[in-house]
Amino acid sequence: MASTALRYNPNNKLINDDSDSLTESREISIMQINKLSTAIISESNPNFTPQLNDEHSKMIKSLFESGLAMLKQKKMPEALKNITLAVDMAQRSRAPYEAFGIQLQEIQFMLRHKIDLSLLTGRFLDALQDIEFLMNTGMAQSDVYIRKSDALLKLSQFEQAKICCERGLALHPNEVKLKALYLEINRRLADYNGDI
Amino acid sequence: MADNSTFEEGFNNTYTDYSSFNGTFNGTYSNNTNGTFTGAEEKVETIPISFYTPIVYAVILIVSLMIFSRRYKANRIRKLAEQPEIFDEHDAKELYFELQGLSTTEKIHEKVLKAALLNRGAEAIRRTLKLKELAPQIELMYKNGSVGEDYWERFQAETKFVEVEFRETIQEAENLQPGWPKLFATLCQEICFNQALSRRYQSILKRKEVCIEEWDLKINSDGTLTK
Structure with missing residues (x-):
């Protein structure tokens, strides 16, 4: 136990560990405690409940809606920027004890829009990472598989795209778009291997 | 007659032998049962026991x-x-105790201690959930003989340790703020799930770097692919 390495800053009420042997899990734990401390200190109610903070909700909503407004004006990069900011704010400003169910729905909804915009603006790697996040949080709808296969195809990762498409078809065997994408991936893979 | 007498003598002798045999038999029988019993009963010495x-x-x-x-x-x-533990680190628990130790030498904000305790409780819940998720598979593997008695005992001990750990955090919560444990468990659960979400979100950037390196991608500053 590296008890001597832990430091407490009485000014900002944060803890840190500047030892050389700091492990990744300990670093994550320190970050989590600091985030919790900041959230609890700003909370005046000692018996705080997992309710959502209305102020944060309003700010996130206004940023997201401004992104959608940009999208209607066909200003894709600006729309993407605003929605990205809204997603970041949802992750940074919300207290860790606020209701998880609502936070999850909120972030999934915003990320779906962000993914579409990333794919439209050619940011396939960003889109792929966001899709991975959606899948890690339990989303397994056909459109997630379609977008992931598409992003992998655009990144020329044909084998990965084929695996993803097959997995999507296993879960949604009647999805026409996935079937069409599967044929396209096979054609591109054959082309890449010199079979055509 | 002589023959008859010889026969009678012989018969009587035989009979006498038989009667002697019978007598012996009866005698022996008596000795083995009633005779012996009666004889031993007479010889029993009573030993006084306290x-x-x-x-x-x-x-x-x-x-x-x-x-x-x-x-x-x-x-x-x-x-x-x-036995080696299934979870190889206890950072959340250690950090709480380290902060408690620091609070004896310097003034630490009470809410920082609360935050460390909430983090410890959330970690205990995460471990409980992980062990519950694993339980059916490990039980099946144990029944199939894929894992040994040692691992099975380790798993069961770990489940109990995690339960004890969460109970300890609730007790600490009561010490920090009387009446808090009612809310504490709910808060820990929400924190546990939100931290999991946050960790996944933070891993996006790292995963992106790995993809760029592994797939040898050329990415522009705006995130688009270089043609």
Whole structure:
């Protein structure tokens, strides 16, 4: 136990560990405690409940809606920027004890829009990472598989795209778009291997 | 007649032998059963036993069983303690105790201690959930013989440790703020899930770097692919 390495800053009420042997899990734990401390200190109610903070909700909503407004004006990069900011704010400003169910729905909804915009603006790697996040949080709808296969195809990762498409078809065997994408991936893979 | 007498003599002799045999048989029989019993009963010597003898016997028996049980338990606990744990780090718990230790030498905001305790409780919940997720598979593997007795015992011990750990955090919550444990468990659960979400979100950037390196991608500053 590296008890001597832990430091407490009485000014900002944060803890840190500047030892050389700091492990990744300990670093994550320190970050989590600091985030919790900041959230609890700003909370005046000692018996705080997992309710959502209305102020944060309003700010996130206004940023997201401004992104959608940009999208209607066909200003894709600006729309993407605003929605990205809204997603970041949802992750940074919300207290860790606020209701998880609502936070999850909120972030999934915003990320779906962000993914579409990333794919439209050619940011396939960003889109792929966001899709991975959606899948890690339990989303397994056909459109997630379609977008992931598409992003992998655009990144020329044909084998990965084929695996993803097959997995999507296993879960949604009647999805026409996935079937069409599967044929396209096979054609591109054959082309890449010199079979055509 | 002579023949007859010889026969009679012989017969009588034989008969006499038989009667002697019968007599012997009966005698032996009597000796083996009633005769012997009656004879032994007469010879029994009564040894005076103290009233406390059975009590002393029972006490010795119980005490020896208790000593055996205590030693057996201590041995089992020692063996369990020597086994490697399933979770190899306890950062959340250690950080809480380190902060508590620091609070004896310098003034630490009470809410920082609360935050460390909430983090510890959330970690205990995360571990409980992980073990519950794993339980059916490990049970199946144990029944199939894929994992040994040692691992099965480790798994069961770990489940109990995690339960004890969460109970301890609730007790600490009561010490920090009386009446808080009612809310504490709910808060820990929300924190546990939100932290999991946050970790996944933060891993996006790292994963992106790995993809760029592994797939040898050329990415522009705006995130688009270089043509």
